[in-house]
Amino acid sequence: MSQLDPNSTKIRIPHTLSPGCEIVGILQRTSDTKEASSSSRKLALILHGVLGHKDYLHQKLLARSLPMDSFRFDFRGNHETAGEWSMAAFPRDVDDLRVVSKYLREELNYEIDLIVGHSRGALVSNWWLSHDEEEIRLNQVRKVVHLCGRYRMERIHDKDPIYDPYFNKSLAYPWAVRVASKPLTVNVTAAQIEEFASWDNSYAKTKFPKEICVLNVGAGRDTVVPPWDVFLWQREWQGRIGSTTMHVVELADHNLVGHHPEIVEMICGWNELVDREGKAPPVWDPALVAASSTSSKL
Template structure:
């Protein structure tokens, strides 16, 4: 199964050498037929292209896929910021343009986790020519009530007062990383307007939302709000909701990554077969 690491120049970054690094998976080899369908897999805050279920998912999708590190994350260049979702959206656009021009890929599926879901959804709504081929969107643990993110301010209030920023200590790909969190960036994230779903999300695109019921980062109720936003009866595209019992935000714990992967793969297959459940609550073959 060919896996190719690709570096894509992000020309709109202040650093002229900034590159976005990703992995192109071609499970059936480099086919000759063009244009070719492609799935984009997008990571969350302080994540990377291979974390959680993403690499395993890429190996089991029924099509080629590309997953990459957003700017300021892991192997990609640029500076990291907790705000700047608009930069993530621009990164997706740059990647989609490159993959179309270089390999003649049409992005037909967008799969995002957490912040990656928010950016991916906004990109699908942006109306660029590269978005016009998107048929399916998978929202895994995406935040809907953005304003609640302001709740992290109290966690860093002492550091904000002493240094002007807080330090978020995490491990990325096994290495310790410190992200600097500034109050203005928290406000930028919390003020992100998500109303474009109702006004601009493409009518025919089918949507799957996956949400852990024990998520302490994004309230599980946010998935219901997505269901309401995407479930407009005037839309021809359907929204399907799948809750994962006992799963936290990153789906840690026995079997949860597998549940997410199987759910996504089976849902994609059901879309192709035209057999999506009428109830819009997903009970895949593996859950019967």
Template sequence: MASRKSTKLRIPHAQDDCELVGILEQLAPEESTQGRKIALILHGTMGHKDYLFQKRLALRFPMDSFRFDFRGNHESGGQRTQDLVTVVSYLRNTYGYEIDVVVGHSRGSVVGMYWLCTSEEGRHARAMVNVSGRYRMHAYKEQWDAKGYYERTITEFSRWNSAIVWDKFPGQIHVLTMHGLVDKTVPTYDAIIYSRALGARTPGTHNLHLIEEADHNFTNRQDEVVDCILEWWDALNQGRLKTGILMTGVRGKL
């Protein structure tokens, strides 16, 4: 689209006296953004806003989006931690945006789901894409401790209670869970747990898509991840989603 515009934003973070750096993608930058829907795209641990599939998705997604570096990552300053409340507040107060969908990879998935469960704004979103999200947090801390890392972020993150999704995840939000079958960082079984936790809600649906020979970062499979998300998003907007296994690409259309 000829009018698409990419703008680098620097969002002040009062608690840490730093800035969060991100990219705002707008399909119609000349039009008012008051009340306009937007997608949040969140990276994982040790990643950044243009890591893996994040930028590719943002440039193809059929709505405005914002992707940013979590505090202490890449271009964002401060101590490493999660910053969704600050980002959502800025997008709402400065532009009038309303969060419609959250797309997260790994840690970004867990942060996004937790925000949807605990914030008032999150309860009004329509969708969530959970890519390689971890459920069993105790395994996360054990894995990093075994490598000799004792970073504060890892310790704090491992204390998050992912079980909150069973009772607090909004019932109307549609969820796509994607996971690689050779993921050595987060076991594929974590995706099965999320499928069980989120698959019994109504009217929200849950679709599980497992990719053969794909690792945690979907190495050399980035376009496949984006294609799957866009096909699922199209089905959501056409009212064709039903809870179950998602089959895309050569395996048949959704």
């Protein structure tokens, strides 16, 4: 472990499924207490998207704003966690999540209470929650925030005009980005795109845990994930015991740039409301938090 600020600790988790690899993450505490607790404590898990990292977008601000400890990490092949990057490594990302969850529970006495996933991170957490019943039972996950998650995976082919000039020549597409303020180029292959497009999210209707409350957030100006996908997720999550609350940030892009404080405030307000009331309404209204807080004091 290495020290960052009084309440943040960088942790390197040995990857039990990938010898020699360590998953690098940040444990953010709500106080400067460093002593391990003998009883389980609630934790929020914060997950990044494609070619993201543990400190980009809203993640650091959210970690410092939540009323519970949190952990955010780099998936394999991203930023400080070693490994080969792939456009379509969803099963590998799920394995990373399993390793992290087990470590947090067995070594640090945490139970995951809340998961906040952006884009790819949202898809990975949804699949994990829907298929690893024993792990979910041990963690007692109660709340999920789903930010800009793609539902129709086949719509990745909307970008074929960009990819095809390379794929038609049996070449990989060189995707140039900036990660943690540094330039990076990764290769996207035709096989990766086909594997990505074949990922099926329809399991969510029948396998996603019925008791978990969900905050389902879309972006009105998203050019990466079609904005309509937020409604498709909302459709799949209807009729469950846990509430599903939808909100669309009308002027936001896929990364919610310019809206991070608003997003963090919404997540914290929704979390507070669900903790107090056990549910939230179908459409998000920040006034509900104040109203609920006032009524609880009467």
